Amino acid sequence: MKKFLLAILVWVSFSSISYAAIEVYDFDSQQQQKQFQELSNTLRCPKCQNNTIADSNAPLAQDLRQKVYQMTKEGQSKQQIVDYMVARYGNFVTYNPPFNWSTAILWVGPGLVLIIGFGLILLRSRKMSKATQVGGWDEDKESKLNELLDKKQKGEEE
Template sequence: MALITRLLLCLLLWLPALGQAAVEVREFDDPVTEQRYRDLTATLRCPKCENQAIGDSDSPIAGDMRERVYLQLQDGRSDKEILDFMVNRFGDYVLYNPRLEGRTLLLWGLPAGLVLLGAVVVVFMVRVRRRTSARDLSAEERARLDALIKRERTE
């Protein structure tokens, strides 16, 4: 009985491996290309499924795109060439990292711009506050202050 349970447990351990069978096994000549494949399939967005990289998606088009990425890597194409190839067909939509160009200037520039604006506002506020606190004391206030200091000393 114990043996059967153990065997069943062993079988259960195989389940995750079976689940991965849906994603193709690729062979690479060197680990650098393999890493590039991983990076590219993680940064290309599946055009059919809204928020998945092609490396995570079971959609048929994602499979086709992975295949093309693999073949082009084997062909010795550069990352940029592969990304251009995809953008030419599926548009900027497939780039998780939009390129810096005229149209995307606002997209990239807005966060930096807002941080800069915030810094300017903070500097402005600090200055205004410093100016009000550094205002000279009136004659009456100075007299009171002197009296207080004198009392402190004599005590």
């Protein structure tokens, strides 16, 4: 009896795996299927932030996939679907947001950081080279150092 109950318990625990959801979408044409796949791989999940809606298992991503499927089946174009998603979730939902005032920092920011960084490095290196030239080494100091070295070597030889 114990073996029978154990077998049922094992069967129930492994059968729960079969309830894993695999989304299957039926399309009228190959073009609709291609459009759906492209959009699913180019729209970003607003919750996951760095996954596409195809890669994400978040409930919001599932809803977005369903909406993209529904709009694709209705015959809407790729741009109409992207416009709908941008209107609802903002430019963040696309991986390549358009250049405007709200996204300017995304496009210009990395270049500005590089330019400012190299500028600061250049200024600092020039400042350090001037400091070494002004209070730095000259021929008088070189001759004094040579004299001291000569005295030390003569002192060691004797």
